[in-house]
Amino acid sequence: MSISLASQSPSITRKYATTFSVAISDRLTYRTDFLFATLMRFLPLVSIAFLWTAIFEGSGATRIAGFTQGEMVAYNLMVFISRAFSSMPGLAIGIASDIRDGQIKKYLTQPVDMISFLFVTRLAHKLVYYLLALAPFGLVIFLCRDFFPPSPTPAIWFWFIVSLAFSFVIGFMFEATIGLIAFWTLEVTSLSYLTMSVVYVLSGHMFPLDLLPPAVAEFLRWLPFQYLAYFPAKLFLLGNQMSVEMLTFEIARMIGWTLALVTLVRVLFARGLRRYSAFGG
Amino acid sequence: MPIVEVNDLAKTYRVAQKKKVGVLGSLQQLFSPEYKTVSAVQGLSFQIDEGEMVAFLGPNGAGKTTTLKMLSGLIYPTAGTARVMTFVPWERRDDYRRQFSLVMGQKNQLWWDLPARESFRLHRDIYGLDPSFFTKTHDSLVELLRVSHLIDQPVRELSLGERMKMELVAALLHQPRVLFLDEPTIGLDVVAQTQIRDFLREHNRERGVTTLLTSHYMRDVESLCRRAIIINHGRLIYDGTLDGIVAKFTRFKTVKLQFAGEVPTDLAAYAPVHDSRGSTAYLRLERNQVASILAQILDRYAVDDVTVDEVPLEEVIADFFQSADQAASLLPRTAS
Numbered sequence: 001m002s003i004s005l006a007s008q009s010p011s012i013t014r015k016y017a018t019t020f021s022v023a024i025s026d027r028l029t030y031r032t033d034f035l036f037a038t039l040m041r042f043l044p045l046v047s048i049a050f051l052w053t054a055i056f057e058g059s060g061a062t063r064i065a066g067f068t069q070g071e072m073v074a075y076n077l078m079v080f081i082s083r084a085f086s087s088m089p090g091l092a093i094g095i096a097s098d099i100r101d102g103q104i105k106k107y108l109t110q111p112v113d114m115i116s117f118l119f120v121t122r123l124a125h126k127l128v129y130y131l132l133a134l135a136p137f138g139l140v141i142f143l144c145r146d147f148f149p150p151s152p153t154p155a156i157w158f159w160f161i162v163s164l165a166f167s168f169v170i171g172f173m174f175e176a177t178i179g180l181i182a183f184w185t186l187e188v189t190s191l192s193y194l195t196m197s198v199v200y201v202l203s204g205h206m207f208p209l210d211l212l213p214p215a216v217a218e219f220l221r222w223l224p225f226q227y228l229a230y231f232p233a234k235l236f237l238l239g240n241q242m243s244v245e246m247l248t249f250e251i252a253r254m255i256g257w258t259l260a261l262v263t264l265v266r267v268l269f270a271r272g273l274r275r276y277s278a279f280g281g
Numbered sequence: 282m283p284i285v286e287v288n289d290l291a292k293t294y295r296v297a298q299k300k301k302v303g304v305l306g307s308l309q310q311l312f313s314p315e316y317k318t319v320s321a322v323q324g325l326s327f328q329i330d331e332g333e334m335v336a337f338l339g340p341n342g343a344g345k346t347t348t349l350k351m352l353s354g355l356i357y358p359t360a361g362t363a364r365v366m367t368f369v370p371w372e373r374r375d376d377y378r379r380q381f382s383l384v385m386g387q388k389n390q391l392w393w394d395l396p397a398r399e400s401f402r403l404h405r406d407i408y409g410l411d412p413s414f415f416t417k418t419h420d421s422l423v424e425l426l427r428v429s430h431l432i433d434q435p436v437r438e439l440s441l442g443e444r445m446k447m448e449l450v451a452a453l454l455h456q457p458r459v460l461f462l463d464e465p466t467i468g469l470d471v472v473a474q475t476q477i478r479d480f481l482r483e484h485n486r487e488r489g490v491t492t493l494l495t496s497h498y499m500r501d502v503e504s505l506c507r508r509a510i511i512i513n514h515g516r517l518i519y520d521g522t523l524d525g526i527v528a529k530f531t532r533f534k535t536v537k538l539q540f541a542g543e544v545p546t547d548l549a550a551y552a553p554v555h556d557s558r559g560s561t562a563y564l565r566l567e568r569n570q571v572a573s574i575l576a577q578i579l580d581r582y583a584v585d586d587v588t589v590d591e592v593p594l595e596e597v598i599a600d601f602f603q604s605a606d607q608a609a610s611l612l613p614r615t616a617s
Contacts, residue, residue: 011406011409014406014409015406015407015409017406018402018403018405018406018407019403019406019407022392022395022399022400022402022403025395025399026392026394026395026399029394029395029435030394102388103388105353105355105383105385105388106388106390108353108354108355108373109353109354109355109378109381109382109383110378110407110408111375111378111379111407111408111409112407276356277355277356277357277371278356278357279294279295
């Protein structure tokens, strides 16, 4: 054997650390275009703020589904932040095109795990995004500071950050699942667009789940989508109204979904590869 | 012990068939798909010794790429066995993946927007290479291919030939013992083709990498390989020296005649004229008739010079590939 296996685990860390650093350089190539795209994404927020102002004024209510007008604007901002962690533009379609065009060969002939590689690459992309978006984000939140309730407790802050990290993992695994379906169907573009609009509603991105009939809202809380947008936002804004039991339960359910989705991706990947190796290439 | 050993390897694909065109046909395909079985490789056996450079030839669709994919572990065979070094390729063990490389002329492994240097650095750590081992290999490859001035330029700005050279560096950084090259010079200009060919020859001489090469350019094959394996319809039809191909696949020799004056118009009465330019004519004569027909021609016309040659490999292969369908049923299926 030409390569010693003794230093196996440090070499694995190193493998993905380098992947991370190369992916960062890659992402920084197009920073100008990227910055511009980031700024453009704030535009819909303005129209959403106007929309809710109109709704509140039209109905004459001071609270809708437990949210004041200000909290509703703050909710939309927080959902925007959650989605910055959990949305994975191009991941599913990218995996599908790797499978279809045969770029997947690169992962199969080299000593590297495709899912870990994509995960680390995406982590790097997100990091670059946060660095670039930090200033405009900060500015918007500063301008909207009056809409926010008092800052949450340190404990809530902690769980909020944890929930953002999990929303990244859940978002990644969900999109990867859609992408891996391409092992069977080759094309996932329409499926990907379909799930995008479904997620928009089910994750609470479009409006807080509390607006829905209680039974429906409760059902949706059992699905993983709420952790992509609704849960971190609600936790940040109304976490102090949440009981410890409720919070523990939500965190446990979130971890449960994460493990389930990681397992699902692993199983789909292994089965898909077996199918690919048997039928295609 | 051979380093590559293939025994009765077979691969059958199931290909979806869409019989009717248009939306209706697509719908029918969606609900009751029809499949056709395609035998891409049928009972292929061969062995390659360590350090050999073997040409793997055959017309399009003969099963070359399918075979290379099985040997690289991308796909499983339907039947048969293969062993490369001590490994079964399609188990995709990391120990195996650290010791071979697959280079496909039409596939890009480098990061498009980054300088090749970054991709090389990633390769170093993906393969877990020792830094000094990496630097030594890297420097010698980059020097041999004369691309040291290009490694800091984004890959997207490189020409096709330069990119292919970078692909080769990346593929060889971990010093694989076995190399599968699928059309490495496809689409390149003559200069780049020559440079890559020279590099591969030199690299093989220095490192003794066992190489299986497919190429449509006979120049590549002639300058790199002494042995060729030819397959068609997934079956082995030739395994032997390059020179042997000419003897086996053509009954003809080329005869070049230099006449004193113009090429006589009734020359065709003796043999079909393959080509004729000014006072020079090229004939294709059956090997066993060369002497007698040539005697008749020399007897009748004023000929200044005569050259008798083998048909060039390129033409033999081209003729063979063109008539591959008929040939496959006529030629004996030898396995030597």
